[in-house]
Amino acid sequence: MRRASPKRYAVYSIVASILTLVLKFGAWGMTGSVGLLSDATESLVNLTAGVLALTAITIALRPADADHAYGHGKAEYFSSGIEGVLIIVAAIGIAYAAVMRFLSPQPLNNLGIGLLLALVSSLINFLTARIMLRAAKRFDSITLEADAKHLLTDVWTSVGLVAGLAVIIVMPEWKLLDPIIAIIMAVNIVFTGVNLLKRSVGGLMDDSLPDEELQLIAKAIHSYAGDESTFHGLRTRKSGPRRFIDFHLVVPGSMSVHDSHELCELIEELIHSKLPKAEVTIHVEPLESETSYDGHQVGGECAASLGGPCMGVERAKKKD
The missing domain is CATH 1.20.1510.10 (Cation efflux protein transmembrane domain)
Structure with a gap:
């Protein structure tokens, strides 16, 4: 058919x-x-x-x-x-x-x-x-x-x-x-x-996705990343029916490449189930590294603006 x-x-x-x-x-x-x-x-x-x-x-x-x-x-x-x-x-x-x-x-x-x-x-x-x-x-x-x-x-x-x-x-x-x-x-x-x-x-002009969709993305991240991880630099746009989503995920440095990859796969799968035709790109950064807290430079949304912790912003303020 x-x-x-x-x-x-x-x-x-x-x-x-x-x-x-x-x-x-x-x-x-x-x-x-x-x-x-x-x-x-x-x-x-x-x-x-x-x-x-x-x-x-x-x-x-x-x-x-x-x-x-x-x-x-x-x-x-x-x-x-x-x-x-x-x-x-x-x-x-x-x-x-x-x-x-x-x-x-x-x-x-x-x-x-x-x-x-x-x-x-x-x-x-x-x-x-x-x-x-x-x-x-x-x-x-x-x-x-x-x-x-x-x-x-x-x-x-x-x-x-x-x-x-x-x-x-x-x-x-x-x-x-x-x-x-x-x-x-x-x-x-x-x-x-x-x-x-x-x-x-x-x-x-690449307007961001509506607030309700941003909240869905944040919940998908928190559901798997847990309290030890946070995110920043969440940037979104839509092109016809396709959604483009990218963000920085901050995880404990002790997490292996394999485990961080599996974590990203789970988050992407959950986002796809909520927002069809979404293309998700995740940049993983270690929690302990000073260079990970660059949310103020990358731009976009962070966990704090969507109802969660945003250690990147707070750490960047202390650093300044």
Whole structure:
């Protein structure tokens, strides 16, 4: 049986975007609603983002090679960053169209059929997004997660749009509600774009793993190293679904090379069980050596900052 690939779910997003694009532009053409036009424009962005996501995931899945020893996982951050920019550009276009409609109000036609098409497209996006979110968790893919959340944003803005335009069916004199809804949607879309940009920049700048994952690593170390050992220089980052973890483990100098190696193997195995696709590098240092206490030079987290002893920091302070 062939193993499932995250690329399959990116294709789902592209297919869903094409379907909703046809439905929403059809709804706009029938009604003339600038709100529905804004919704259709966002679907165009969804399609572009889906293509980018498929491209990024394809690159990210390539194995490490001589030129990319740490793999190609960061390609996902480029995709989500570009998607964030596209979302913001789309929001500016929506706001411009809404302002023009304020200045030149126009009657809306065939709203009933148009809203029905918008609801069908929202249902397609909702089902696709739910499937993609499960896949994002399974494959630990920020690209699939970003694309899925983007689709969900489209769903909720579409539902709000339909609710607002339904009011116009009952009270046609409230036609200015159409551009007002479009502006609200544009603001909401901007927040989505900015959030994606922040996360993408964080990934490219090698932000540390979140606190809860750092705590898992610290517990894994303490569970085997015991009270006689400590660690410092814990540095972490994430590249696509892969986590890179390295730290200095300070152990009694009487411990043999064989035993320290076995200890590192146990710690690595436990970290792998908690954080899949983690690559762990451990530098062993003797407890009795002055040069072992270089945590202030290496940087990163130490045991003390994660709830345990950090003899390296204390010894370095006394030495200074």
